[in-house]
Amino acid sequence: MTYPIYVYGHPVLRKIAKDIEKDHPDLDTLIADMFETMYNSDGLGLAAPQIGKSLRIFVIDGEPLGEDHPEMKDFKKVYINPRVVERKGEIVPMNEGCLSLPGIHEEVDRESELRIQYYDQEWNYHDEVYNGYKARVVLHEYDHLDGVLFTDRLSPLRRRLIKGKLNDLTRGKFTADYRTVLPAGK
Ligand code: NI
Numbered sequence: 001m002t003y004p005i006y007v008y009g010h011p012v013l014r015k016i017a018k019d020i021e022k023d024h025p026d027l028d029t030l031i032a033d034m035f036e037t038m039y040n041s042d043g044l045g046l047a048a049p050q051i052g053k054s055l056r057i058f059v060i061d062g063e064p065l066g067e068d069h070p071e072m073k074d075f076k077k078v079y080i081n082p083r084v085v086e087r088k089g090e091i092v093p094m095n096e097g098c099l100s101l102p103g104i105h106e107e108v109d110r111e112s113e114l115r116i117q118y119y120d121q122e123w124n125y126h127d128e129v130y131n132g133y134k135a136r137v138v139l140h141e142y143d144h145l146d147g148v149l150f151t152d153r154l155s156p157l158r159r160r161l162i163k164g165k166l167n168d169l170t171r172g173k174f175t176a177d178y179r180t181v182l183p184a185g186k
Pocket of ligand 1: 100
């Protein structure tokens with residue numbers, strides 16, 4: 001099942017998401033639906049709050065980036081109850097977009113390296129270190145679980161410059177080729 005994407009301004013995107021219990025009902029279905037929803041909206045990653053579920057889980061498939069970033073080609077993963085336990089390396093700018101902010105793309109500064117601990121779909125525990133594009137995509141998705149959007153990480157000046165566009169999003173003045181849920185619930 002393809003879910004609609006919740007758009008900027010919706011309160012679910014600002015909540016601190018809750019850990020998932022091991023006996024969470026239909027977790028496999030949720031994960032399959034998250035991948036399906038992500039593929040149908042041409043996203044590289046999708047976090048549960050973006051489909052209106054305040055749960056600590058996100059999915060990533062870097063395949064579309066594979067040509068320019070070979071390390072992303074087989075980077076398909078599910079992150080359950082992840083914890084970023086270390087951020088290091090240089091702070092680097094990179095262009096980001098988000099399915100919850102259709103039409104907005106900005107340079108975002110983030111650490112170039114991280115260490116993350118998480119469970120996969122079979123509840124196997126992982127402790128991994130990423131850098132480059134992997135770190136970028138993971139940090140973006142991880143932010144969603146804490147109610148943080150990439151526009152929060154822009155300079156005050158840059159944020160002011162796109163304020164009009166953000167307001168338009170909350171009012172439904174945007175185009176997206178996937179179904180969306182607006183803040184007013186329309
Ligand atoms: Ni996003």
